[in-house]
Amino acid sequence: GESVGLHLPTLSVQEGxxxxxxxxxxxxxxxxxxxxxxxxxxxxxxxxxxRSNMDKRQGxxxxxxxxxxVKHLSLQIAATQPxxxxxxxxxxxxxxxxxxxxxxxxxxLVTP
Amino acid sequence: xxxVSQHPSWVIxxxxxxVKIECRSxxxxxxxxxxxxxxxxxxxxxxxxxxxxxxxxxxQGVEKDKFLINxxxxxxxxxxxxxxxxEDSSFYICxxxxxxxxxxxxxxxxxxx
Numbered sequence: 351g352e353s354v355g356l357h358l359p360t361l362s363v364q365e366g367x368x369x370x371x372x373x374x375x376x377x378x379x380x381x382x383x384x385x386x387x388x389x390x391x392x393x394x395x396x397x398x399x400x401r402s403n404m405d406k407r408q409g410x411x412x413x414x415x416x417x418x419x420v421k422h423l424s425l426q427i428a429a430t431q432p433x434x435x436x437x438x439x440x441x442x443x444x445x446x447x448x449x450x451x452x453x454x455x456x457x458x459l460v461t462p
Numbered sequence: 463x464x465x466v467s468q469h470p471s472w473v474i475x476x477x478x479x480x481v482k483i484e485c486r487s488x489x490x491x492x493x494x495x496x497x498x499x500x501x502x503x504x505x506x507x508x509x510x511x512x513x514x515x516x517x518x519x520x521x522q523g524v525e526k527d528k529f530l531i532n533x534x535x536x537x538x539x540x541x542x543x544x545x546x547x548x549e550d551s552s553f554y555i556c557x558x559x560x561x562x563x564x565x566x567x568x569x570x571x572x573x574x575x
Contacts, residue, residue, distance in 0.1 A: 384563065384564075386566075391553075391569070391571070392568055392569060393466075393468075393555050393557075393566035393567050393568045393569045394506070394555070394557075394566045395566070396563060396564075396565065396566075399563060439505060439506070444508065447494065447511050447519070448494065448559050448564070449496050449508050449511050450496070450506075450508065450557075450564060451508070452498075452505045452506045452507075453505060454504075454505050455504075455505050
């Protein structure tokens with residue numbers, strides 16, 4: 351079935367560098383995407399979202415880019431900090447009831 | 463704002479017993495809540511959609527008689543794992559829809575011995 355997937359399962363970056371986490375989706379009808387951060391043993395934490403009528407959205411130190419042509423989503427984290435170490439999930443709206451379909455997740459490890 | 467709580471945060475039970483997990487939206491009303499299950503090093507999988515005042519909608523492969531969901535008020539949904547077995551051991555996470563997006567609870571770690 352249609353699903354949201356991630357290119358890389360793990361990503362290791364040095365503190366201060368920029369991080370880019372990628373996500374591919376297959377449902378061309380998807381119109382809302384969210385990035386979540388999940389620390390070990392905790393629930394997902396909302397980071398940033400984007401609607402399909404946008405190509406880019408910026409938050410504090412984070413930017414989400416949406417390329418509808420190739421059905422690709424990315425999360426950019428500027429000046430990555432040790433506290434950014436976590437698993438990052440992209441998610442898309444699963445149905446009209448607003449349930450979410452999650453990707454596999456990318457584990458981000460920030461080294462000093 | 464937009465805080466979702468879960469209780470308990472962790473529970474250990476014997477095989478064959480039932481366990482109830484509560485999900486509360488603390489500072490907003492949620493007509494729709496969702497229950498997810500997450501196995502170690504895996505993604506979240508939607509189990510069911512809980513609508514206030516009506517029956518829950520279960521995802522394919524999720525047994526409704528085993529995972530009982532009740533959404534009796536706009537701020538509370540409960541998930542009861544009936545006759546729990548070791549394979550039900552997992553991290554159960556709820557979310558509530560509010561302010562145009564979903565907010566997640568901290569999760570409940572269930573271990574069935």
